[in-house]
Amino acid sequence: MSTPLVDRRGRWSNWGRSASSTPQAVVLPASEEELCSLLAAAHREGRRVKVVGGSHSFTDIAATDGTLVSLDRLQGLTAVDPVTGLVSMRGGTRVWSIADALERYGLALPNMGDVDRQSIAGALSTGTHGTGLAFTGYSGIARGFRLALADGSIVTATPQENPELFQAARVGLGAIGVILEVTLACVPSFVVRADEHPVDLSEMVPNFVDLCRSEDHVEFYWFQHANQVAAKVNTRLPGDAERTPLTRRQLLLDDELLSNGGHRALCELGRVLPSAVPSLNRFATKAMASRVYADRSDRIFVSPRRTRFREMEYAVPLADFEAVFAEVMATVNGYKDGITFPLEIRSAAADDTWLGTASGRESAYIALHRFVKEDYAPYFAAVEPILKAAGGRPHWGKLHTRTAEELRTVYPRFDDFLAVRDSVDPRGVFANAYLDRVLGAAPGRA
C-alpha cells in the first residue's frame, strides 16, 4: 500500500522531514483531462498547484499551501522502440518500476541514482544523477516531453518542436509545466559488477579524477576523521554476463544490519557520546563491507536508505575536485560536532541542459549528510561557502541557501530559463516559496 500524501492533520512532509506544508486540497487525478481542468481553474482563479512525486527532495521545492497533486495514478510505459532505445513513460512513473517494465524489451536506463523511490518527473525536475564520467543525470537522456501548462493546455516539447520549452523542462524545477509524459534514451540492458572496498584517503583523493576516467562508475564515502574511504567501483558488462548477486544473508547482514539498522544505532550512539564519533566513524568505514558482486544494473546502482538524513550536495568543476575536497575535509574534520553520516563523492559528464548541475562542465559531486535527529543547518553552513566559492551548483532537491541572484552567476542559461517560465506561467500557478527564492517571483505575482 502506498504511503498517504498527508497525515491525519492534512500535513504533507518530505522523506527527510526537512520540509512540510498544509495544502488546501490533495488531488490524485485519474486522467490527464481531470488534471488539465484542475489547472485551468487554478489559472483562472489565481490559485497555486504543486505536483509532487516521491517527496524525496530535501528542499521545500514540492511544498505548497495550494493544491497538492500526485500523479501516482498516471504511471507506466506508453511507447517503446527497442531499435532506437527511445522509451516514453508517464510522468508519475516511479523509478523503481522502470527496470522491470523495460526488461522484456531488453532495455535499461543508462545510469541511476542511489535510490529509486522518486517519480521520473520529480527526478528530472531536480536534475537527479548517479555517478560516472561517461554518463549524465536523467535529464541528459530526456528526448521529449508532453507537458500540461499552467493554463491547462497540453503541448509537446522536443529539440525540434518548442525547443526552448524542451530545454527548460529538462530540469524544470516543477516551474514550467506538469510532465505528463517523457521520452528517454535508454540502452540495451546490462549487468554491473560492483567492487566495494576500503581505500586510503591519501590514495583516493588525488586519484579520483583519473579513476573516474578509467572506470565506468566510481563513488566513495568518507566519514569525518577517518583516514580510509569506502569505495564503490562499478563495471558495466553485457546483459548476458554471469550474475553473482548478493545472497539473502549478505543482504541482511551488510545492507540491513550494517548499512541501515547498524548505522542508525551508530548515529544514535554518536548523539549521546560525541567523543566516540571518531572511533565510530573508523568502525563504520570498515563495516562497509569489502565485496564483489554482479547483477542487473538497477540492483547495483540502487540501495535501500532506511535511516533518515538531510543532505546538501554541490557540483563543482571536476578539474578542481582535489583542491575543493581538501578544503571541505579540513572544515569537516575541524567541525565542532561529531558527524556520523559520511560525505558521498561522485562524478558526471557535462550535459547540455540549461539548469542541470553538470550543464556544460564535467562535474564532481560533493554531498554532505546529517542524521535526521541532528541540526543540519550549522554543519552545512560551515561547508557551503567553500562550495560556493568553487563556482559550485547546488542540487535543486537538496538543502542549500542560494538565491536567484547568486544562481544566475553559475548558470549561463539562467535568464533563458526564466524567460520561458515567465511566458508559460506568468501568474505563478506553480510557484511556491522555494521557487520564489531560487528563481524570483513570477511576473504576475511580483
Ligand SMILES: Cc1cc2nc3c(=O)[nH]c(=O)nc-3n(C[C@H](O)[C@H](O)[C@H](O)COP(=O)(O)OP(=O)(O)OC[C@H]3O[C@@H](n4cnc5c(N)ncnc54)[C@H](O)[C@@H]3O)c2cc1C
Ligand atoms: C534517500 C534519498 C536518496 C537520494 N539519492 C539521490 C541521488 O542518488 N542522486 C540525486 O541526484 N538525487 C538524489 N536524491 C534527491 C532526489 O532524487 C530528488 O530530490 C528528486 O527530485 C526526488 O524525486 P521525487 O519524485 O521525490 O520529487 P519531489 O521531491 O516530490 O518533487 C521534486 C520536484 O519535482 C516536481 N515534480 C514532480 N512531479 C512532477 C511532474 N509530473 N511534472 C513537473 N514537475 C514535477 C515537483 O513539483 C518538485 O518541484 C535523493 C533523495 C533521498 C531522500
